[in-house]
Amino acid sequence: MIKFAYHKYNLVPVAPIGALATNGTRQGALFRIMWPDGGVGYADLFPWPEVGDHEIDIHIEALERGKISLLLEQTIWLARKDAEARTDHRSLFATGARVKNHFLINDYTKFSDSTMKDIKSAGFTTIKVKCGRDFNEEAGFVSRFIRQNPGFLVRLDFNAKASFAEFERFLSHFHTVERAKIEFIEDPMPLDFEAWTEARKMIAIAADFEFEKLDASKAEAAFFDILILKPARTDIDSAMKLIDRWGLKMCVTSSLDHPVGVAHACAVASRLKKFYPNRLLDCGCLSLKSYQPNDFTNSMFVQGPYLTGIPGTGIGFDDLFKRIEWTPIKIK
Numbered sequence: 001m002i003k004f005a006y007h008k009y010n011l012v013p014v015a016p017i018g019a020l021a022t023n024g025t026r027q028g029a030l031f032r033i034m035w036p037d038g039g040v041g042y043a044d045l046f047p048w049p050e051v052g053d054h055e056i057d058i059h060i061e062a063l064e065r066g067k068i069s070l071l072l073e074q075t076i077w078l079a080r081k082d083a084e085a086r087t088d089h090r091s092l093f094a095t096g097a098r099v100k101n102h103f104l105i106n107d108y109t110k111f112s113d114s115t116m117k118d119i120k121s122a123g124f125t126t127i128k129v130k131c132g133r134d135f136n137e138e139a140g141f142v143s144r145f146i147r148q149n150p151g152f153l154v155r156l157d158f159n160a161k162a163s164f165a166e167f168e169r170f171l172s173h174f175h176t177v178e179r180a181k182i183e184f185i186e187d188p189m190p191l192d193f194e195a196w197t198e199a200r201k202m203i204a205i206a207a208d209f210e211f212e213k214l215d216a217s218k219a220e221a222a223f224f225d226i227l228i229l230k231p232a233r234t235d236i237d238s239a240m241k242l243i244d245r246w247g248l249k250m251c252v253t254s255s256l257d258h259p260v261g262v263a264h265a266c267a268v269a270s271r272l273k274k275f276y277p278n279r280l281l282d283c284g285c286l287s288l289k290s291y292q293p294n295d296f297t298n299s300m301f302v303q304g305p306y307l308t309g310i311p312g313t314g315i316g317f318d319d320l321f322k323r324i325e326w327t328p329i330k331i332k
């Protein structure tokens with residue numbers, strides 16, 4: 001039988017996380033999973049109650065009753081990849097392709113000239129801005145940013161907070177030349193076939209959380225251009241089938257989760273980059289700066305937009321996984 005153990009943790013945001021999240025400390029759990037074949041793997045489970053996920057304790061209690069939540073399914077899938085690599089004594093970062101990441105701006109009001117200088121010299125060429133609190137102010141920020149930084153592309157995440165009229169008004173702030181610097185708008189408004197079809201005539205549209213509401217088997221044709229893949233939430237194999245069928249581009253991102261989740265997202269992105277170099281856009285896996293650093297953050301090697309490695313086997317962190325306290329789960 002598969003044996004589970006967990007380790008609960010808190011993450012403290014350094015700034016409010018867009019319009020989606022409630023402020024304050026967030027909670028998730030790392031899982032250690034042992035398979036009957038001797039494989040041992042690790043992965044994260046980080047719920048977003050704001051989009052309807054159960055709190056972490058509910059996932060753990062369900063597992064004690066033998067029930068596996070959708071998020072836990074992804075945790076198990078990722079932990080298995082980790083376990084296989086650990087068994088072979090190889091790092092999941094040793095063989096994949098190099099993946100460039102965007103710089104995430106959760107709160108643009110805290111974005112300063114000195115941060116801009118830093119990200120430019122670190123080699124970033126894309127930013128992603130969380131929007132949805134005040135579209136007029138946000139359009140002002142983005143248009144200033146584009147004028148001052150012509151070498152950058154901008155991605156915007158509306159988290160389905162706009163109406164169609166607000167979306168149109170937002171875009172009216174930009175001339176054609178500026179608009180070309182907006183690479184895509186993610187989840188512009190609540191999922192709706194007709195509204196999204198109209199929206200993508202104006203700008204490329206990416207689907208993230210709104211995609212989870214879609215029964216893709218029933219949708220006949222693509223009504224967005226890019227699929228955001230979160231390995232912590234999305235079944236990658238079935239998403240890849242849709243990406244092929246609809247000719248979509250893709251962008252792997254973390255779930256704004258623990259560094260272990262970030263590490264897994266980076267490993268998946270680098271594997272996909274190897275096999276689909278033209279379909280995979282720059283990614284959004286390096287969200288480490290969204291939270292106060294912990295021991296895991298500090299053992300990752302990051303160079304500007306790139307994760308350059310994590311020492312150890314699998315996704316790394318071998319010593320830390322040995323050191324932290326695990327609570328075994330007794331399945332009733």
Ligand code: MG
Nearest residue numbers: 157186208209
């Ligand atoms: Mg999003």
